[in-house]
Amino acid sequence: MPYDHTNIFAKILRQEVPCVKVYEDEHTLAFMDIMPSVEGHTLVVPKAPAKEIFDLSADGVAALIRTTQKVAKAVRRGLECPGVMLVQLNGPAAGQSVPHAHFHILPREDGVDLSLHGRAMRSPEELEPVAARIRAAL
Ligand code: AMP
16 A cells, blocks of 8 residues: 555644644654653654655664654653653554554653553563564564
């Protein structure tokens, strides 16, 4: 499926829809999530029309990560949160609802759980074959 230029983040990037901007540079834009799962929930998007992170060039990914680190540091400092979670979803099957690549920056603190954790710990023996398949694909 080609990139859908009518998605909400494309509209925000074209300034057809407003956003609460946190940071902008030549390649990226960061703004507050309109439906925060926690206070401080921030999004970082590339300006390039990429549906998933895999659709970005290597330089595009670098710019996206650079901005995510910069903004996440600011979230941590600014909101004085003890932890910060970075989340990035690719494809509806992974839970991606807006088809424009983005990182979520989520302040975290002890005792406040988000449902992104697994339910059971896996042993190294269980994990190793999976890791081997990933290594083989590098
Ligand atoms: P995802 O499920 O990873 O695609 O996340 C999309 C995120 O975009 C969700 O957390 C939404 O709350 C957020 N979102 C949707 N529309 C807007 C908007 N107009 N401004 C800011 N955030 C938005």
